[in-house]
Amino acid sequence: MFTLDRQERVRARYKALKPGYRPALELYHDLIDALVTEETRLLDAGSGPGGLVKAFVPRAKRVIGVDRYVSSFADQLEIPYGVEGDLAALPFADGSFDVITCSWVLEHLADPVRVFAEFCRVLRPGGHLLFITPNKNNYVVLLRRLVPSGISQRVVHAIYARDEHFINPTYYRANTEHDLDRPLRAAGLHPVRFEYVSDPSYLAFNEPLFRVSVLIEGLLDRFSPKSRVHLVGVYRK
Secondary structure, eight states: OOOHHHHHHHHHHHHHHSTTOOOHHHHHHHHHHHHOOTTOEEEEETOTTOTTTGGGTTTSSEEEEEETTGGGSGGGOSSSEEEEOBTTBOSSOTTOEEEEEEESOGGGOSOHHHHHHHHHHHEEEEEEEEEEEEOTTSHHHHHHHTSOHHHHHHHHHHHHOOOOTTTOOOOOSSOSHHHHHHHHHHHTOEEEEEEEEOOOOSSOSSHHHHHHHHHHHHHHHHHOGGGOSEEEEEEEO
């Protein structure tokens, strides 16, 4: 199986080949890190067990995860607080948070407009939303979108040894810069930073495919940088 550890080794190899390259999660983590202080109230939206924000628990004032499936993995939580809730109707008062993080969630939003309005509502003035999500214009994502969700779930488990039971279906309604920027601005959030980040690891199952993936990434860098696979963004209220 092409496990996460194997993918990370591919990314490390690519990083060594491409000076200045930073994987999307590394960039995302550093952007969060720059905003979190001892006074920060952080909400991880669509958190799952909260593994991507657990590093900030010792420093932030409070870290809360919200996810519609919290009761299903309550015994696996990696952060102190997990709240079961719908992102389109967050169970929090206005201005409750300084930072909202949202990782690998936007592709699953049936109604991004409602969700972004809720993000803005629970952010304090000057608060930040940070997200990482697939780019629906990338060739890997285009291939995956051709596969029905039920089949895709089984394929992901077979190839990558990951269970996606709690995050299907996918809609890709907020997975280009244009499809994100318009509803985010309408909700009252304004862009601070937006990055397109490459990643050759998704199809690099063996050495020949690694070489092909690196070649494709080089072509995207040169001719279509806005087709790189990951979108990482920061918006401010």
